[in-house]
Every structure is written in C-alpha cells, then in structure tokens.
Amino acid sequence: MASLSGARYGFEEAALEDQPAPAEPPKKRRRIRWWRFVVLFLAGAYFFIPLYAGIKFSLENIAGHFSFQTIQELPSSPGFTGALALSLKLALVTVILSSLLMVPTAIYVHLKLPRMRRLLEFVTVLPIVIPPIVLIAGVLSVYPLWAKSSPYLLSFMYVILAMPFVYRSLDAGLSAIDLKTLTEASRSLGGNWIKTMWRIVLPNIRPALLSATVLTMALVLGEFTMASLDLWTTIPVWIVNFQGAANGHIQVAASMLGLVGTWILLVLVVSLDRSQSRYTRRKTGTQ
Amino acid sequence: MFGATSFVRKVLRKSGPTIAMAPFLIYTLLGLGVPTFGVIYFAFRGEHGGWTLSNVHQVTHGIFLVGFENSIKLGLISSIVPGILGVFLAYAIQTSNSTILRRLTTTASGVLANFGGINLTFMFIATLGSTGVLTLWLNAVGLNLSNFGFDLLTFSGVVFVYMYFQLPLMVLVITPALGGLRQSWREAAENMGASSWNYWRYVGVPVLLPSILGGMLLLFGSAFAAYATAESLTLGLIALSPIQIGNFLNGNVIAGQVNVGYAIALGMLIILSITMILYGLVQRRASKWLR
Numbered sequence: 001m002a003s004l005s006g007a008r009y010g011f012e013e014a015a016l017e018d019q020p021a022p023a024e025p026p027k028k029r030r031r032i033r034w035w036r037f038v039v040l041f042l043a044g045a046y047f048f049i050p051l052y053a054g055i056k057f058s059l060e061n062i063a064g065h066f067s068f069q070t071i072q073e074l075p076s077s078p079g080f081t082g083a084l085a086l087s088l089k090l091a092l093v094t095v096i097l098s099s100l101l102m103v104p105t106a107i108y109v110h111l112k113l114p115r116m117r118r119l120l121e122f123v124t125v126l127p128i129v130i131p132p133i134v135l136i137a138g139v140l141s142v143y144p145l146w147a148k149s150s151p152y153l154l155s156f157m158y159v160i161l162a163m164p165f166v167y168r169s170l171d172a173g174l175s176a177i178d179l180k181t182l183t184e185a186s187r188s189l190g191g192n193w194i195k196t197m198w199r200i201v202l203p204n205i206r207p208a209l210l211s212a213t214v215l216t217m218a219l220v221l222g223e224f225t226m227a228s229l230d231l232w233t234t235i236p237v238w239i240v241n242f243q244g245a246a247n248g249h250i251q252v253a254a255s256m257l258g259l260v261g262t263w264i265l266l267v268l269v270v271s272l273d274r275s276q277s278r279y280t281r282r283k284t285g286t287q
Numbered sequence: 288m289f290g291a292t293s294f295v296r297k298v299l300r301k302s303g304p305t306i307a308m309a310p311f312l313i314y315t316l317l318g319l320g321v322p323t324f325g326v327i328y329f330a331f332r333g334e335h336g337g338w339t340l341s342n343v344h345q346v347t348h349g350i351f352l353v354g355f356e357n358s359i360k361l362g363l364i365s366s367i368v369p370g371i372l373g374v375f376l377a378y379a380i381q382t383s384n385s386t387i388l389r390r391l392t393t394t395a396s397g398v399l400a401n402f403g404g405i406n407l408t409f410m411f412i413a414t415l416g417s418t419g420v421l422t423l424w425l426n427a428v429g430l431n432l433s434n435f436g437f438d439l440l441t442f443s444g445v446v447f448v449y450m451y452f453q454l455p456l457m458v459l460v461i462t463p464a465l466g467g468l469r470q471s472w473r474e475a476a477e478n479m480g481a482s483s484w485n486y487w488r489y490v491g492v493p494v495l496l497p498s499i500l501g502g503m504l505l506l507f508g509s510a511f512a513a514y515a516t517a518e519s520l521t522l523g524l525i526a527l528s529p530i531q532i533g534n535f536l537n538g539n540v541i542a543g544q545v546n547v548g549y550a551i552a553l554g555m556l557i558i559l560s561i562t563m564i565l566y567g568l569v570q571r572r573a574s575k576w577l578r
C-alpha cells in the first residue's frame with residue numbers, strides 16, 4: 001500500500017513540478033521490488049528448507065526411500081508411551097491449575113480492583129525476565145524432598161512459566177467485553193455470583209480461555225529445561241535421551257510430530273485472536 | 288442474628304480484595320519469589336554453611352567468566368544480526384501489496400517466535416547435520432560448510448539455529464513501529480527535496496531507532512537465557528552460563544564448588560535485570576512516536 005501511493009506521488013511530482021528527471025521514479029520502484037524479492041526469498045529459504053528437511057527425514061527409511069516406517073515405529077519405541085502419558089498428564093494438571101488460579105484473579109481485578117492491573121501485569125511478566133534455568137535452580141535448592149519427588153512440581157512451575165501468555169490472553173478477552181454492564185445486568189436480573197460467572201462471563205471470554213489453554217498446552221508439551229533438570233522423562237527429554245536409532249530418524253520424526261502439532265494448535269489460536277478482535281471492532285463500531 | 292450477618296458482610300467487604308488476591312500472590316510468592324530468593328541466598332552460602340563471597344569470586348574468574356563472555360557474545364550476535372535482518376524483513380512484508388502475504392507472515396511470526404526448544408535442534412540436524420538435506424545439496428555443488436568454519440554443533444550452529452525464533456520475534460516487535468512511520472512524513476521530506484537516503488537518514492531511522500534497540504534488547508534476553516536448544520544441540524559441551532548451571536544441577540560438581548551454580552544464576556539475573564531496565568527506558572522513548 002505504501003509503495004503504491006509512493007509511486008502515485010512520484011508521478012504527481014513529475015507532472016506538477018515538471019522536473020527534468022521523469023525516468024527516476026520508475027527505476028527506484030523497480031529497485032525496491034528486487035530488494036524485497038531477495039529478502040523474502042532468503043527468508044523463505046531459511047524458514048522452509050529446515051521444515052522440508054525435517055519432514056523428509058521423518059518420512060524416510062534407513063535406505064533413504066519414502067516410507068512411514070519411522071513414524072510407525074515411534075509408538076513402540078521403548079519409553080515413548082510412558083513419556084507421552086507423563087507429558088499429557090502434566091499438561092492437563094497445568095491447564096486446570098492455571099485456570100483455577102488465573103481466571104478468578106483476572107476477572108476480580110478487572111471488575112473490582114482495576115488499580116491492581118499494573119501489579120498483575122508486572123508480576124506476570126517476571127517469568128519472561130527470570131529464565132526457567134534460574135527458576136529451576138532455585139526450586140531444586142529450596143523445595144523439600146517430598147515436593148521434588150513428585151512430577152506435579154513441574155506442573156506447579158509450568159503455571160508460572162505460562163503466566164505471561166495466560167494473563168495476556170485473559171486480559172485481552174476481558175477488556176474486549178463490557179464486564180461491568182454484563183455482571184450488573186445479570187445480578188439485577190437475580191443471578192447469583194456463581195451463575196453470573198458460569199453463564200455470562202465465562203462464555204463471553206471463551207476465545208480467550210481457549211487460547212490460554214492451547215498456549216499452556218503447547219508450552220508444557222515442548223518444555224525441556226525444567227523437566228530434564230528435575231529428572232522427569234517427558235516427551236522432549238525422551239527425544240533428546242533416545243539412543244535407539246543410529247541415524248537419529250526417530251528423534252527427528254518425534255520432533256516434527258511435536259512441532260507440526262504445536263503449530264496447528266498455535267495457528268488456531270492466532271486465527272481465533274483475529275476473529276475475536278474483529279468481533280470487538282464490530283461491536284465497538286466507530287471507535 | 289441480623290447484626291451478626293451484617294458484621295460478617297462488613298468484614299468480607301473490607302477483606303474481600305485481600306482474600307481474592309491471596310491465591311495469586313501466594314502462588315507467585317512460592318513459584319517466583321522463593322526460588323529467586325533461594326538462588327540469591329545460596330550464591331552467598333559456603334559449602335559447609337556460613338556466608339562467603341567465594342562463589343561469586345569463582346564465577347568472575349576462569350571458565351565461568353568465559354561462560355558469561357560466551358553467553359553475552361551469543362546474546363549480542365543473535366540480537367544484532369536478526370535484529371537488523373528482521374527490520375528489513377518486516378519492511379519488505381509491510382510494504383508488499385499482497386494482503387495474503389502480510390496475513391500469513393503475521394501468523395507465522397506469532398507461531399515461530401514462540402517456538403524454541405529441542406524440536407528446533409532436531410529439525411536443524413536433519414538440515415545441516417552430517418547427513419542433513421542442505422549439507423548434501425551443498426556437497427553436491429562442491430561446497431563444504433566446515434571449510435567456512437561453520438559447525439552446527441558448536442557456537443556458530445547455535446547462532447544460526449537461534450535465528451529461527453529470533454527473526455520472527457523481531458518482525459513481531461518491529462511491525463507496529465513501522466506502521467507508525469507516517470506516509471505524510473515521507474511526503475514532507477520529499478517536498479523539501481530529500482532523497483530516499485536523506486529520508487531514512489534523518490527521519491526514518493531516528494524514529495525507528497528506539498523500537499529497533501528495544502527489539503534487540505528483547506532478543507538479547509531470549510538468546511542469553513535460552514538453555515534447551517543450546518544444550519540439546521551441543522550436548523552441553525559449549526561454555527555458556529545456562530549450560531554451566533545445568534551441569535551443576537545435574538550433579539557434575541567438584542569439591543569446593545557446590546554452590547557456584549547459584550552464583551552463575553545470580554549473575555544471569557543481574558544481566559537480565561539490566562537488560563530489562565534498558566528495555567523499559569528505550570520503550571518509553573519509542574512510544575513517543577507510536578501514538
């Protein structure tokens with residue numbers, strides 16, 4: 001769009017001021033186009049070649065021919081199902097814990113304590129500043145043995161790691177609706193608090209809840225740092241430690257499955273975000 | 288009876304905010320505050336108890352100092368290079384006429400920026416490992432990357448792989464700032480006879496600079512603190528601070544250094560805090576033009 005109006009402007013300039021170099025603007029424009037092509041081509045190559053290589057590796061047998069052998073072998077590889085079960089269990093517990101903690105807090109702050117929003121924003125950004133490797137070092141140094149011997153300590157910490165994403169989703173979702181009017185209407189029509197939350201507020205922020213859930217699950221299923229140092233074999237730890245196939249095709253295949261799965265989930269979230277913001281724009285009309 | 292209920296109500300109303308915020312505050316205290324405190328506490332504790340500066344002393348000398356140097360070098364390279372390339376990429380995307388391209392790349396950036404970790408390692412092993420697809424292609428035309436000093440499993444490889452999430456992160460961060468460059472500024476500059484170079488030299492880059500620096504600081508933080516990709520790619524054989532902490536936690540400790548890992552973690556916290564303070568300052572400056 002910018003280049004279009006720029007080009008139009010170039011012609012205007014030539015017509016209005018009658019400058020002696022009318023051939024200059026088209027030349028400039030072509031140069032910009034070439035430059036853009038080169039940048040986009042290189043970026044495309046950088047992002048697509050590894051993807052292609054990963055998929056090719058996953059769909060190859062040892063002789064180098066196309067086959068689903070590697071992917072078929074994956075479920076029967078020693079330890080895979082156990083690691084998958086652990087990862088899924090941790091993901092489920094994290095999502096439940098995170099929702100129970102963050103949803104009521106976010107709603108309460110939006111409704112009753114707007115001045116606490118800055119504090120909440122600050123605290124939920126901290127997990128980005130304090131890296132997981134430092135957090136797990138601290139956890140392993142101070143937590144009692146009974147806590148460290150349970151895999152759910154990981155879920156406890158994953159809630160912290162997911163906070164930036166979860167809070168931002170919920171905050172966006174709650175800002176998009178007129179929470180105060182909705183709850184007041186519900187209360188004046190005789191709904192109690194539980195009914196108001198369950199039947200009015202939660203359905204209205206469903207896209208935000210969904211995106212928070214998906215982001216949390218993607219985070220838990222891909223997390224390596226804390227799990228490996230806490231000595232629990234989740235899927236990423238299993239992939240790194242797997243020693244079976246000499247050429248590493250199984251590891252690549254498992255990685256690519258995880259990756260493609262995560263991407264599909266994340267693309268869903270991003271599209272949901274977009275449809276939600278469109279919904280908000282339409283609702284707020286001229287603003 | 289009535290008096291009692293109203294009393295309970297009053298108490299509830301007064302302490303309502305405290306009760307409602309308590310779970311969140313207690314949780315973050317346990318999950319963020321206590322571990323951070325633990326790291327700081329043990330950084331100054333001796334092997335057999337007692338306060339000491341020996342851990343801090345060891346961390347600022349020898350191999351641990353090299354670890355910090357390497358980590359900072361890694362952070363700088365993989366923030367400056369993707370930072371600059373990211374601006375060009377974002378500009379190329381933003382000024383393109385294709386709405387589909389813009390929408391696709393926005394979605395892709397959002398997805399890729401969140402994607403580090405071990406899956407990236409194995410995808411790049413399939414690409415640039417000894418039997419990787421790209422390695423074989425390059426060999427076929429007579430190019431051997433190791434002749435150029437590139438090895439996927441060392442520092443150069445880590446930098447190259449980090450670009451895969453750093454570049455999209457930069458595109459995400461810088462796109463709003465590019466949107467803040469108004470067409471009217473360019474027109475005004477051209478009206479006064481400015482060439483394209485003049486425009487970028489005196490208007491475009493100065494306006495964008497705080498946002499670019501801010502983006503680079505974020506990239507620095509994410510590359511400096513990353514553990515999973517570097518650890519799985521180099522098998523922990525590269526001297527980076529996060530990997531050194533990991534080695535301590537895995538129990539690879541020699542006598543007299545039991546708590547040194549916590550001192551490294553403290554050093555990382557200090558460097559990251561400085562990064563974030565700088566980010567805050569730069570961000571304030573950047574928001575001046577983005578209204």
